[in-house]
Amino acid sequence: MMEKIKKNSFIFGVIGIYLVLFVINTEKAMLSINNTGYYLKEMLIIMPVVFLLTALIETWIPKNVIMNALGENSGLKGSFISLALGSISAGPIYAAFPVCKTLLKKGASVSNIVVILSSWAVIxxxxxxNEAKFLSPKFMMTRWIFTTIAIIAMGYIIGKIVKKEDIPYEAETLEKGEIAINNQICIGCGICAKEAPECFKIKNKKAILIIDNIKGKDGDKAKVAMEKCPVNAIEIGEEIDKQVIKGNVKLNQPNEAKN
Structure with missing residues (x-):
């Protein structure tokens, strides 16, 4: 019982606060419960749509498309695309988190995720x-300009402080021939880059992918690199169409397009 309470400490803490509030002020407790019910109802309506959207992103949008548009090397183009995605969004800010998590797993940079979240929240x-209607177009445009500058700057700064390796990842699925690198355990020894330079390179003392799916001779070299990796940081989907990777594995997407 104590173990369950520890695992769900936040929920039990909220229940405890409600109980105390009922004893102190029943009227405010009932008002709080009504407000909680309202937001839970809203979430039950919105979240299924959000989960459907994340599934569509996961299934239908190629990783290289997200990498090119929102990845580490997307530059200002990525910032403005992120700004547009956040600005045209609908729904409360909590709906943005699963969408952004999916984009992050598919190759979006931390900086651009910050821009999406921030623009979703405030612009x-x-x-x-509505702001132009009630406070004048001049007020709206002035605030939009300064807010946009601040959001892009904040995204850049946070991207330098928070790395993808700092973000926990749930179990991922690899399709046949797809490569993943667990950067949390990679030691940057360079064996993979030596055995399969067409697939791997070392950058910032970590292995990164040049391609994310292997075929033919490249596949044979990548498998040799996987077998020789001293910390088993490389995974390749094979034998069956889909292979489940257990643990906190980060899918390291290709940083360079192979011609």
Whole structure:
């Protein structure tokens, strides 16, 4: 019982606060419960749509598309695309978190995820329209310009402080021939880059992918690199169409397009 309480300490803490509030002020406790019910109902309506959207992103949008548009090397283009995605979004900010987590796993940079979240929260188009109506277009445009500059700057700074390796990843699925590198355990020894330079390279003392799916001779070399990796940081989907990787594995997407 104590173990369950520890695992769900936040939920039990909220229940405890409600119980205390009922004893101190029943009226406020009932108001809090009504507000909680309202937000839970809202979440039950919105979250299924959000999960459907994340599934569509996971299934239908190729990783290289997200890498090129929102990846580490996307530059200002990635910032403006992120700004547009956040601005045209609908729904409360908590709906953005699973979407951003999916984009992050598919290759988006931390900086661009910060831009999406921030613009989703404070410069959505419907919000700007209401702001112009009630506070004047000049007020809206001035705030939008300075807020946009601040969001992009904040994304850049946070991207330098928080790395993808700092973010926990759930179990991932590899399709046949797909490669993944667990950067949490990679020691940057360089064996993979030596055995399969077409697939791997070392950057910032970590192995990164040049391609994310292997065929033919490249596949044979990548498998040799996987077998020789001293810390078993490389995984390749094979034998069956899909292979489940257990643990906190980060899918390291290709940083360079192979011509």
């Amino acid at each position: 959505k188009i419907p919000m700007l329209a």
